[in-house]
Amino acid sequence: MELARLFGECLQSIRKRQGISQEELAHLCDLDRTYISLLERGKRQPSLTTIFVIAKNLGYKPSDLIKQIEN
Amino acid sequence: MELARLFGECLQSIRKRQGISQEELAHLCDLDRTYISLLERGKRQPSLTTIFVIAKNLGYKPSDLIKQIEN
Structure with missing residues (x-):
């Protein structure tokens, strides 16, 4: 599941760079x-x-x- | 499911352009x-x-x- 791990790391670093919480991103994306x-x-x-x-x-x-x- | 349909059309046209059957692509990708x-x-x-x-x-x-x- 290497790709999933890479995607996760990439997602987290972009999200943090933009100062968005997981909660905010989830809300924007209509995801949990x-x-x-x-x-x-x-x-x-x-x-x-x-x-x-x-x-x-x-x-x-x-x-x-x-x-x-x-x- | 618009994106899935677009992906499918794109996949099929590329596959056909390369003269690969669904069977051959499935085998290459280890998919059914x-x-x-x-x-x-x-x-x-x-x-x-x-x-x-x-x-x-x-x-x-x-x-x-x-x-x-x-x-």
Whole structure:
């Protein structure tokens, strides 16, 4: 589940850089806060839609979010 | 499930352009052929790992595959 862990780390660092709490991001994305926490700890894999929703609410293009994990 | 449908259309057109059957792509990706078919018809959402595996086996960077759906 290496990719899930990388996605989680990337998500957490972007979120913290923007000074957004898990609660705020969950609210923006209409997701549960615990799910955001599970994603950030690499315990869940985001689906295509979740990647797009999270990227949009962090002000990223989905492809740019994926690029961060690719490299 | 608009995104799933877009992903499916994109996957199918790339696969066909490369002359690869669903069976062959499924084998390359170590996925079930019926799952490839469900993805192509937008009936299933790919997870992060599935996006990476499929992109790699089609010779695409995952971010480039996502970019096709973004636009």
